[in-house]
Each structure stands twice: as structure tokens, then as C-alpha cells.
Amino acid sequence: MQTRAVKEGDEYVVNGSKIWTTLGNYADHMILLARTNTKTERKYDGLSFFLSPMKVAGIEAHPIRKVTGEYGFNQTFFTDARIPASCLMGEEGGGWTVAMKTLEYERGVTAGQASAYWGVAVQVDDMIDELSAIEQDGEPLLSDPIVRDDLVGFMMEAKALSLAARRMAIPALGTDYPMGLALSVKYRGTEYERRMKQYTASKQGAQSALYVGDDDAVSGGFWQRAYFSNFGATIGGGTTQVQANIVAEHVLGLPK
Amino acid sequence: MSVTPNVTMTFSEEQGMLLDVARGFVRDKAPIDVIRAQLETETGFDPALWQSMVDMGWTGIALPDSVGGAGMGVGSAVPVFESLGGGLLGTPLLSTTLAGQLIWRAAGEAAASWLTRLCGGEVGALALLDHADWGAANCGVSLGSDGCLSGRKCFVADAGVADVFVVVANDNGEPILAIVEATALSSDALSHNVVIDLTKRSANVDFTGVVPVDILRGERVVAALRDTLLLGALLTASETTGAAALCLSGITDYLKTRKQFGKLIGSYQALKHPTVDIYVGMENARSFIYHGASVVDDLSRLRRRRDGLQDGQSGR
Numbered sequence: 001m002q003t004r005a006v007k008e009g010d011e012y013v014v015n016g017s018k019i020w021t022t023l024g025n026y027a028d029h030m031i032l033l034a035r036t037n038t039k040t041e042r043k044y045d046g047l048s049f050f051l052s053p054m055k056v057a058g059i060e061a062h063p064i065r066k067v068t069g070e071y072g073f074n075q076t077f078f079t080d081a082r083i084p085a086s087c088l089m090g091e092e093g094g095g096w097t098v099a100m101k102t103l104e105y106e107r108g109v110t111a112g113q114a115s116a117y118w119g120v121a122v123q124v125d126d127m128i129d130e131l132s133a134i135e136q137d138g139e140p141l142l143s144d145p146i147v148r149d150d151l152v153g154f155m156m157e158a159k160a161l162s163l164a165a166r167r168m169a170i171p172a173l174g175t176d177y178p179m180g181l182a183l184s185v186k187y188r189g190t191e192y193e194r195r196m197k198q199y200t201a202s203k204q205g206a207q208s209a210l211y212v213g214d215d216d217a218v219s220g221g222f223w224q225r226a227y228f229s230n231f232g233a234t235i236g237g238g239t240t241q242v243q244a245n246i247v248a249e250h251v252l253g254l255p256k
Numbered sequence: 257m258s259v260t261p262n263v264t265m266t267f268s269e270e271q272g273m274l275l276d277v278a279r280g281f282v283r284d285k286a287p288i289d290v291i292r293a294q295l296e297t298e299t300g301f302d303p304a305l306w307q308s309m310v311d312m313g314w315t316g317i318a319l320p321d322s323v324g325g326a327g328m329g330v331g332s333a334v335p336v337f338e339s340l341g342g343g344l345l346g347t348p349l350l351s352t353t354l355a356g357q358l359i360w361r362a363a364g365e366a367a368a369s370w371l372t373r374l375c376g377g378e379v380g381a382l383a384l385l386d387h388a389d390w391g392a393a394n395c396g397v398s399l400g401s402d403g404c405l406s407g408r409k410c411f412v413a414d415a416g417v418a419d420v421f422v423v424v425a426n427d428n429g430e431p432i433l434a435i436v437e438a439t440a441l442s443s444d445a446l447s448h449n450v451v452i453d454l455t456k457r458s459a460n461v462d463f464t465g466v467v468p469v470d471i472l473r474g475e476r477v478v479a480a481l482r483d484t485l486l487l488g489a490l491l492t493a494s495e496t497t498g499a500a501a502l503c504l505s506g507i508t509d510y511l512k513t514r515k516q517f518g519k520l521i522g523s524y525q526a527l528k529h530p531t532v533d534i535y536v537g538m539e540n541a542r543s544f545i546y547h548g549a550s551v552v553d554d555l556s557r558l559r560r561r562r563d564g565l566q567d568g569q570s571g572r
Binding site: 156157159160162163164165166167169170172173174176177180181184187188241244245247248249251252253254255256 | 263272275504523529532535539542
């Protein structure tokens with residue numbers, strides 16, 4: 001954590017840069033975790049949590065182009081930027097605790113995603129509709145028993161996710177791992193969606209290779225873009241591997 | 257139209273009580289050393305344990321009270337089978353429950369005498385398969401004009417301890433259910449299967465020359481068979497989901513105690529991550545069986561869908 005915030009009177013002076021600032025080029029305010037003390041014994045104790053204004057001199061947000069061709073993330077540069085000391089949230093040096101609490105919301109039931117990923121909900125029905133229109137060697141793709149088998153697998157996964165959401169409301173049906181369903185939501189959901197979108201794109205024959213912007217792309221390249229975009233969901237807010245560790249340690253009680 | 261619209265999930269107070277009682281029963285009466293002691297025996301279960309299950313009314317959970325049952329529906333049997341699977345407790349409860357459901361659905365109160373016997377602890381077995389091939393029509397055993405059955409059935413679960421067999425057979429092309437008492441079988445009628453699940457017992461049964469003590473026939477037989485296959489799938493899934501949960505806790509216990517090179521092996525991601533996938537699979541299965549339990553006592557929707565599929569319509 002290199003970005004420094006140094007208190008001067010009733011202001012902090014910030015220098016450094018932050019990356020993956022979600023929608024930072026539009027935002028009026030940002031969450032800023034900065035180092036206010038470089039000499040603490042534990043490095044976490046030198047961090048402070050700010051709700052910083054962004055439209056101030058010395059703060060510049062530069063949009064980053066993603067693999068999907070879209071924008072959304074930014075790199076934010078701080079050059080002698082002065083922000084009010086009242087922007088400090090919690091105690092100076094107590095930023096790590098506040099940040100971890102904030103991340104709980106991102107990783108938990110309300111797992112979020114940069115660049116309005118949840119704006120388009122893609123259902124297993126959409127996949128089946130898309131694949132219904134595709135032919136393979138002059139036969140409907142859906143007459144292929146292997147494809148049908150795969151689709152049943154996706155349908156079952158989609159249904160399992162919906163059912164798990166319902167089951168969470170009935171504590172008596174989850175007494176042996178009480179927090180298990182809630183803590184595994186992101187792990188289960190984002191990986192399923194990534195595979196579902198990858199599958200749909202992969203069944204478009206040679207057109208699988210076409211992307212948004214090509215007139216011949218199936219459904220305008222929707223599935224290719226959704227697939228790439230979904231990779232973000234398996235990374236942001238704690239990668240799939242981090243999520244698996246959380247479930248292993250906090251649900252199954254495995255050692256760190 | 258959506259493929260996943262129905263996410264009904266209910267859990268009644270009765271089901272909750274059955275779950276608590278069944279878990280407690282398995283914990284107290286069937287710890288793993290008791291289970292192990294039964295693996296090598298001929299029947300695979302302790303008759304005293306079976307009698308306690310009968311006394312608790314488990315053989316009649318899903319049957320109506322007019323025939324000696326508790327009238328709680330098949331959905332209420334799900335937590336019991338999950339708990340029994342969670343203790344690897346292999347008893348003839350599944351066979352007896354399914355035999356009861358098939359008879360009830362095919363004949364109703366006209367067959368009350370058989371159902372009362374099953375509720376009272378007599379073991380029922382379902383003689384269904386003619387071939388190892390699941391796709392084949394299973395009416396190979398036939399009823400002759402002399403009133404005798406001919407043919408044999410494969411993999412009849414709990415055949416060795418059954419008091420009553422429900423045999424799926426055909427009478428000049430009409431599907432019937434032949435009720436056969438174990439005492440009518442010849443001494444060499446059973447050839448036992450060697451199955452991978454050491455807690456289960458099954459046998460091939462030759463019914464040739466046996467005179468059924470009762471015949472259930474009529475238009476309800478085929479529908480009853482179809483429904484019973486669904487119920488069998490749900491209750492088997494319930495039992496195996498319980499067993500999967502037991503395996504998972506065995507895995508995590510081992511990962512938390514076994515050390516290699518001075519480190520608990522459960523701290524390695526190479527073991528953590530596959531274990532999490534087993535956990536997720538187990539939870540998914542559990543969601544499905546409780547969804548099944550929530551909808552199974554009204555099969556009308558499933559029947560419409562299934563019959564539509566058989567008429568070549570979209571099942572969605």
C-alpha cells in the first residue's frame with residue numbers, strides 16, 4: 001500500500017495511485033485506503049479509510065479498457081491532492097478493519113461487480129433459446145444427445161442456485177453448515193455463469209470466434225462479451241480460489 | 257417459458273420433528289461400529305433395530321391412516337431417509353416404503369390388508385427389473401393360464417428378508433402387479449447378488465411356478481408404477497445425500513488431523529478446493545431433495561409434464 005495521506009491542518013495531502021477504481025471517471029466520491037503512517041510495527045496499522053471527493057485538484061481518473069472492449073475501471077492518480085480531514089472514516093490507522101468490513105458486503109450475499117455486470121441477467125433459458133436456433137451438420141444442435149446432456153447439467157445447476165437461495169430462508173434445512181450456503185454464493189454463482197456463457201459461445205461453430213462489432217456474430221457477440229465479462233465476476237471481490245479458501249476455512253473448518 | 261420456475265421449498269414442523277428424531281436415532285442406535293458389525297451378516301441389519309423403526313411408525317409415514325399409516329406423505333419420509341443414509345443404516349425401509357406406495361397407488365383401500373401388514377413391520381420388496389438394461393420394458397414375468405407366474409426378476413432389493421413381493425408382470429400383455437408371499441417361493445428361487453454397497457442386499461428371484469396370492473390390475477397400475485419410480489428416485493437420492501454428507505465430514509475430519517511434513521494436509525489448497533466442490537455438490541443435492549419433498553405429494557404437475565414429453569411435446 002504505497003499511496004500516502006499526510007495530515008496538514010484540517011486536510012490530508014494525498015500522493016500516489018490506485019487501480020481498478022470502479023466507475024471512477026464518473027464518481028463524485030471514492031473509497032480511498034491510504035497509508036497515513038509508515039512506521040507502525042504491523043503494516044496494517046498504518047492504513048486509514050477515507051471517503052474522498054474525486055472532483056478536486058490533483059485527482060485524475062483514467063479509464064481502463066477491459067478485455068470485453070468496455071470501460072468501467074479506472075486508474076486514479078493523486079498528485080498533492082488535498083482532501084478535508086473530515087473525510088476520514090473511523091480512526092486514523094484503523095482503516096484495515098473498516099475495509100475488511102466493507103469487503104464482507106462485496107463478497108457475501110450482495111456480491112457486486114464493476115461496470116454494471118448485474119445489469120443483464122442471463123438465464124439458462126436464454127442459453128437454450130440461443131442454442132435452439134443453431135444447426136450442426138444440417139441437424140438441430142439440440143438433437144445431439146451430448147449437448148442435451150450438457151444442457152440438463154446447466155439446468156440443474158441453475159435450479160440448484162435458485163433452490164439454495166430459498167433454502168437459506170429455512171435455517172432448519174442447513175443446521176450442519178449454518179453459514180455454508182451464504183458464504184458459497186459467489187463461488188457457486190459466478191463459476192456456473194462463466195461456464196454457461198463459455199458453453200453457449202463455444203457451440204456457435206466457426207462463428208464462436210466473432211466478437212461484438214462483426215455483423216455475422218451470433219446475437220451480435222452477446223455471449224462472447226458476456227463470457228469475458230463474467231471472468232471479472234470470478235475475480236472481483238475475491239477470486240474463485242480465494243472464495244474456495246473462505247468456504248474451506250469458515251464453513252468446513254479446514255486449517256489456514 | 258422458464259425451465260426453472262418452480263423453486264418451492266417448504267419444511268413443516270412435522271418434518272422438522274422427524275428429522276430430529278431420525279438423526280438422534282442414528283446417532284444413538286446405529287453408530288459406525290454397530291453398522292460395521294452388520295456388514296458381514298446375511299441380512300445386513302439388526303432385527304431389533306428394524307422393530308424400533310416400525311414402532312416409531314416409519315414403515316407407515318407415507319401411507320394414509322386408513323390403512324395403518326401416519327398419513328404424512330412421502331415428503332415427510334425424505335428427512336428420515338436422509339438421516340438413515342447419514343448413518344449408512346441399510347434396512348429394508350426403502351423397499352417396504354416403495355412396495356407400500358406401489359400397492360396403495362395401484363389399488364387404494366382395496367389392498368388395505370397388505371398395506372396394514374407392511375405398516376406393521378412385514379418387509380415388502382419390489383420385483384421390478386427383468387434385465388440389467390434399465391431401458392427395457394419390465395414385464396417379462398408373465399402370468400399363465402394355469403395361474404402360475406413364469407420368469408425371473410433381477411436385483412430385487414431386500415429379497416432375502418422380504419415377507420411380501422410385489423412383482424411387475426404381464427397377463428396377456430396387460431401389466432399387472434402380482435403379490436407373492438415369500439413362503440410360496442421354492443428354496444432355490446433366490447440367487448444373491450454381490451453388490452458394491454456393503455450395507456445393501458439384493459438377489460435375482462425366480463418366480464417360475466409360483467401362484468400369486470393376489471393380483472392387482474386395472475388402469476391405475478401403469479400410472480402407479482411411473483409414480484413409484486419417481487418416489488424411488490427421490491427417496492434413494494435422499495438416502496445417498498445423507499451418505500454424501502457423512503463422507504464429507506469424514507474427509508474434513510481427516511484433513512484436520514492428518515499431518516505430512518509437520519503440516520495439516522487440510523491447509524493445502526490442492527485438497528481444500530476439491531473438498532469445497534464436494535461440499536457444494538452435497539448442498540445442491542440437499543436443496544434438490546428438499547425441493548422434491550416439497551412438491552412430491554402433488555405429482556399432478558410432474559405427470560402433465562411427463563405425459564406431454566411422451567406425446568412428443570416440449571417438456572419445458
